[in-house]
Amino acid sequence: MSNTRFYSIVGILLLTGYCWLTWNVLADGADSFHPTVCLFKEATGLPCPSCGTTRALLLLTHGKFSESYLLNPFGFFLAAGLMILPFWLTFDLVAKRTSFRHWYVQTERFFSGSRWMIASSVAIVIANWIWNISKGL
């Protein structure tokens, strides 16, 4: 994958994320607004491991950190990505460097290199999934 393609994909993902979040923030509180985009939830009626992250992010924008954590802890990861990445990408673009891609490749190697890392990540996701189902998100 070329650098241009990599940074375009990350840029598109970020832009979509911000558009989705802005739409949700603007429509927050409206009674008729209950968007469900999760295919798994639509098909089975059960929440997926990351269901509720939008609601968790909305709670974060209101400063309700503990409630956000209790709704879905994955919201923190996305919030961190949404806050850090625009600056990192802009820095790479302006300085004509590929520091983010370098970090991404290193992290990917670190996570997929060790069996323990993979097993613990899968365990965390499954634990969160069970928690989501029990919360009835």
Added chain:
Amino acid sequence: MDQQHVDMFLMTYSKYFEGYQLPAIREKLLKMDETKMIQLQAVNLKDPMMILVVSILVGHFGVDRFLLGDTGLGVVKLLTCGGLGIWTIIDWFLIMGRTREVNMQRLAMILY
């Protein structure tokens, strides 16, 4: 490698690569040293059709991307509910091409 082995390899794995890549692969395999045969047999090639089935069934959780070694994209797909459900559908159309691309990269590590 002798012609019979090369043709056998190409017959078995022709669906695993893009059609236009096959003549080049054939040429490289014919010139390849016999000692690399074991390495060639050990290459982890993925069946595009199998990955498509995985993508349709559990692509929502990024499993298709994890299988191809795109761990980062897999995690993002998982954390965003399959990219708001849109990415999941887009990947049904992209994943076979990506599988062939990954297969070619893995084979190229031995051939070149």
